Amino acid sequence: MADVAQAAGVSAQTVSRVLSGRGIVRDSTRAAVDDAVRRLGYQPNLAARTLATGRTRRLGIILTESTSTARIMVEAGAQAACRRLGYRLTSAVVSTTGIRSLRRAADQLRSDGVEGIIVAAPVTARDRWTPKGFPVVSLDDASAGSPEFVTDQRAIGRLATEHLLELGHRTVWCVCGPAQWPEAKARVEGWHAALTAAGVVVPEVLHGDWTPHEGYRMGRLLAEDPSVTGIFAASDELAIGAMHALWDAGRAVPDEVSVVGVDDIPIAAHLCPPLTTVRQPFARLTDAAVRLLVSKLEHRAASAGDDGLDTQLTRPSLIVRSSTAAPASGTDGTHRSRVAQVDASGAGGRRVR
Amino acid sequence: MADVAQAAGVSAQTVSRVLSGRGIVRDSTRAAVDDAVRRLGYQPNLAARTLATGRTRRLGIILTESTSTARIMVEAGAQAACRRLGYRLTSAVVSTTGIRSLRRAADQLRSDGVEGIIVAAPVTARDRWTPKGFPVVSLDDASAGSPEFVTDQRAIGRLATEHLLELGHRTVWCVCGPAQWPEAKARVEGWHAALTAAGVVVPEVLHGDWTPHEGYRMGRLLAEDPSVTGIFAASDELAIGAMHALWDAGRAVPDEVSVVGVDDIPIAAHLCPPLTTVRQPFARLTDAAVRLLVSKLEHRAASAGDDGLDTQLTRPSLIVRSSTAAPASGTDGTHRSRVAQVDASGAGGRRVR
DNA sequence: TATTCATGCCCGTACCGCTCC
DNA sequence: GGGAGCGGTACGGGCATGAAT
Numbered sequence: 006m007a008d009v010a011q012a013a014g015v016s017a018q019t020v021s022r023v024l025s026g027r028g029i030v031r032d033s034t035r036a037a038v039d040d041a042v043r044r045l046g047y048q049p050n051l052a053a054r055t056l057a058t059g060r061t062r063r064l065g066i067i068l069t070e071s072t073s074t075a076r077i078m079v080e081a082g083a084q085a086a087c088r089r090l091g092y093r094l095t096s097a098v099v100s101t102t103g104i105r106s107l108r109r110a111a112d113q114l115r116s117d118g119v120e121g122i123i124v125a126a127p128v129t130a131r132d133r134w135t136p137k138g139f140p141v142v143s144l145d146d147a148s149a150g151s152p153e154f155v156t157d158q159r160a161i162g163r164l165a166t167e168h169l170l171e172l173g174h175r176t177v178w179c180v181c182g183p184a185q186w187p188e189a190k191a192r193v194e195g196w197h198a199a200l201t202a203a204g205v206v207v208p209e210v211l212h213g214d215w216t217p218h219e220g221y222r223m224g225r226l227l228a229e230d231p232s233v234t235g236i237f238a239a240s241d242e243l244a245i246g247a248m249h250a251l252w253d254a255g256r257a258v259p260d261e262v263s264v265v266g267v268d269d270i271p272i273a274a275h276l277c278p279p280l281t282t283v284r285q286p287f288a289r290l291t292d293a294a295v296r297l298l299v300s301k302l303e304h305r306a307a308s309a310g311d312d313g314l315d316t317q318l319t320r321p322s323l324i325v326r327s328s329t330a331a332p333a334s335g336t337d338g339t340h341r342s343r344v345a346q347v348d349a350s351g352a353g354g355r356r357v358r
Numbered sequence: 359m360a361d362v363a364q365a366a367g368v369s370a371q372t373v374s375r376v377l378s379g380r381g382i383v384r385d386s387t388r389a390a391v392d393d394a395v396r397r398l399g400y401q402p403n404l405a406a407r408t409l410a411t412g413r414t415r416r417l418g419i420i421l422t423e424s425t426s427t428a429r430i431m432v433e434a435g436a437q438a439a440c441r442r443l444g445y446r447l448t449s450a451v452v453s454t455t456g457i458r459s460l461r462r463a464a465d466q467l468r469s470d471g472v473e474g475i476i477v478a479a480p481v482t483a484r485d486r487w488t489p490k491g492f493p494v495v496s497l498d499d500a501s502a503g504s505p506e507f508v509t510d511q512r513a514i515g516r517l518a519t520e521h522l523l524e525l526g527h528r529t530v531w532c533v534c535g536p537a538q539w540p541e542a543k544a545r546v547e548g549w550h551a552a553l554t555a556a557g558v559v560v561p562e563v564l565h566g567d568w569t570p571h572e573g574y575r576m577g578r579l580l581a582e583d584p585s586v587t588g589i590f591a592a593s594d595e596l597a598i599g600a601m602h603a604l605w606d607a608g609r610a611v612p613d614e615v616s617v618v619g620v621d622d623i624p625i626a627a628h629l630c631p632p633l634t635t636v637r638q639p640f641a642r643l644t645d646a647a648v649r650l651l652v653s654k655l656e657h658r659a660a661s662a663g664d665d666g667l668d669t670q671l672t673r674p675s676l677i678v679r680s681s682t683a684a685p686a687s688g689t690d691g692t693h694r695s696r697v698a699q700v701d702a703s704g705a706g707g708r709r710v711r
Numbered sequence: 712t713a714t715t716c717a718t719g720c721c722c723g724t725a726c727c728g729c730t731c732c
Numbered sequence: 733g734g735g736a737g738c739g740g741t742a743c744g745g746g747c748a749t750g751a752a753t
Contacts, residue, residue, distance in 0.1 A: 118404050246625075373746095384713080409723085410721055
C-alpha cells in the first residue's frame with residue numbers, strides 16, 4: 006500500500022480511504038490512487054484488513070459428508086448468496102450426527118474466522134445445540150423451536166402422501182433416510198399425519214441412508230409385496246433406487262406402482278418415467294438464510310419484520326410428472342401406457358399448490 | 359495469547375512456540391501452556407498468523423457455474439484432499455469460458471490469500487493462460503502441454519466408442535457439451551479416432567451444454583433417425599436426457615438404441631436401464647492434483663519422481679451395465695428383453711480395461 | 712547448551728490532528 | 733469557526749530473530 010501511496014503521491018492513509026470507500030477524498034486524488042493501484046496491480050491484503058477491522062466477511066456452513074444433490078444445492082445456493090452480499094463462505098463437514106462432530110466443525114470454522122454459521126446438518130433434538138460466540142442460522146426442522154430458520158418438512162410428506170391418496174391409492178408406503186435426521190423424521194410425520202387423517206392403515210417405514218443404493222434395497226423389499234401400489238421416497242435419489250428395484254422386479258411405474266420423490270433434482274424431469282416430486286426452494290431457502298445471518302451481523306438490532314421468515318417463499322411444492330397414476334383397478338396393467346406429456350424443455354410438470 | 363501466557367506464567371512468545379510446534383520448550387512448560395489454552399478456550403487468530411508468516415494454508419479452485427455432478431465431485435474431492443493435508447479450500451466460479459472471467463476468478467482467489475490454484479474450468483487453447491504469482495495445477499486436457507496435470511479425455515471417447523463398435527454397431531453418434539470445452543473436444547477426438555480407425559462413417563457431432571435438458575433436445579433429434587443405434591453421450595447427465603428422449607419416442611434402450619455416458623455418477627447404476635458409462639477417477643484425480651500443488655508449495659525443489667503423474671491411476675475405465683447391447687439384427691426388438699443383472703448393491707457393473 | 716524473554720515487523724485501519732479555504 | 737481533505741501514529745495478534753538467563 007505504501008508503494009501505491011508513493012506512486013500516487015499521497016499517504017498510505019489516503020489509499021486506504023480510497024479503497025475502503027470510507028472517508029472523504031477529492032475526485033482527482035481518488036483518480037490518481039485508482040490509477041496507481043491499476044498500474045501496480047495492487048490488491049489489498051485481506052489478512053491485514055481483517056486484523057485491523059476485526060471483520061472477516063466470511064461465513065461458515067456446516068454440511069454432511071453426503072454427496073446427495075440436495076446437499077450440493079444447499080451449498081451452491083449459500084455460496085451464491087454469500088457472493089452476492091460480498092461475503093465468502095467456508096464449509097465444514099460432519100460425518101456423524103453427534104454433537105461432538107458438530108462442535109468440532111464449529112471450532113474449525115471459528116478458527117477460520119467466520120462471523121456466523123449456517124447449520125445445514127442434522128441436529129437431533131437431544132443434541133440441540135448452538136455454537137457460542139456467533140450468530141447461527143439453521144436449515145433444520147422447526148420442531149425444536151430454537152433455530153431461526155426453517156423449512157416445513159412435514160408439509161413435504163403431507164403433499165406427497167395426499168397426492169397419492171387423491172389418486173386413489175389405498176395407502177402409501179414410505180422409504181426414508183436415517184431416522185435420526187430431523188428432515189427424515191418430519192417428512193415421516195407428515196406422511197403419517199396424512200395417512201391417519203385419511204383413516205387408512207399406516208405401513209411400517211423403511212429407513213436407510215440417503216443413497217440410491219439404499220433406495221434400491223428398500224425398493225426390493227416393497228416390490229415383493231403385491232399390495233404396495235404407492236411409495237413416498239423421502240429424496241429423489243431414494244426414489245430412483247426404488248424405481249430401479251421395481252423395474253428389476255418387473256413392476257411397472259406408474260402402472261402398477263406410483264412413486265413420489267423429494268427435491269426435484271435436475272434429472273428428475275428426465276427419468277423414465279419423469280419423476281413426480283416435491284420441490285424444495287433451495288435457492289430461496291439458502292438465500293434467505295444467508296440474508297438473515299448477514300442482517301444479524303450488520304445491525305444486530307434486528308430490522309423488525311425483515312427477520313421473520315416469509316413462509317410463503319419457503320413452502321414446498323408438488324411437481325406432478327409421470328411416475329404417479331391411479332392404481333390399476335384390474336389385475337393387469339402391464340402395457341406401457343403413458344407416453345410422457347412433458348414439454349420439450351423437459352423441466353415442466355404440472356405444478357400444484 | 360497474552361492472556362494464555364499470563365495464565366501459564368510464561369511469555370507470549372513461549373505460547374507461540376508451543377502452539378506452532380517450532381522451537382524447543384521444556385515439557386513442564388508445554389503442559390502448563392496447553393493447560394492454560396484449554397482452560398481459556400483459546401484459539402489462535404488465523405489472520406494474525408497469516409500476516410506474520412505470509413502463509414495462509416489456503417488453496418483455491420476455479421470451477422464453472424454448472425451444477426453437474428462431475429463438477430460437484432471435483433470440488434468435493436479437492437475439498438477432502440485439502441483437509442487431509444491441513445489446507446483450506448476456497449472456490450471461485452467462472453460463468454464464461456473467456457480469459458477475462460478466469461483472470462477475475464484468479465484475482466478473487468489471490469485477494470483471498472490462496473497460495474496456489476487448481477483450475478477445473480475450461481481453458482481454451484487460444485486462451486492458454488496461467489495466473490502469475492502462484493503455482494497452478496490444471497485438471498484440464500493435456501493437449502496444450504503447459505498444464506501439469508491431466509486426465510486422458512481422449513481415452514474416454516475411445517473407450518465408449520470402441521465398446522459400441524465391438525458390440526456390432528455400424529457407427530456411433532455423439533452428443534456432447536460445448537465445443538469450447540477442452541474436455542468436450544478431446545472426448546470428441548477420441549470418438550472420432552475410434553470411428554476412423556474402424557473405418558466407419560463419422561456422423562456429425564451434436565453440441566449443447568452439459569445439462570440433461572440439452573441431452574433431451576439432442577436425443578430427440580437422434581431419435582427421429584432410424585439409422586441411429588449407438589450413442590456416445592459425453593456426460594451421464596446428457597445420457598439421461600438422451601435416454602428420456604428415446605423413451606419418449608418409443609425407442610427402447612438398449613434393444614433399439616445403445617447409450618454410453620461418462621462419469622459414473624451415483625445414480626448411473628440405478629437408471630432404467632442401468633447406464634453403461636466411462637468412469638473417471640475423480641477422487642484420485644483431485645487428490646493427486648492437490649498433492650502436486652502442495653508439494654510445489656512446500657518444497658519448490660520438486661521431489662523428483664513424485665511430481666510425475668501416475669497415469670495408471672488416472673486412466674478412465676469402462677463400466678458396462680445394461681444400456682448397451684448388440685444392435686437389433688431383425689427389424690423389430692420392441693419387447694423389453696433384458697432384466698438387469700446388476701447385483702443387489704447396485705454399484706456393480708462389469709468393469710472393463 | 713537448553714530455555715525463555717524482549718523487540719521489531721507483517722499490512723492494513725481507526726483515530727486524532729493538522730492544514731487550508 | 734467549521735468542514736473538506738489529507739497525514740501521522742498507534743494499534744490488531746501473531747512469529748522471527750537475537751539477546752539473556
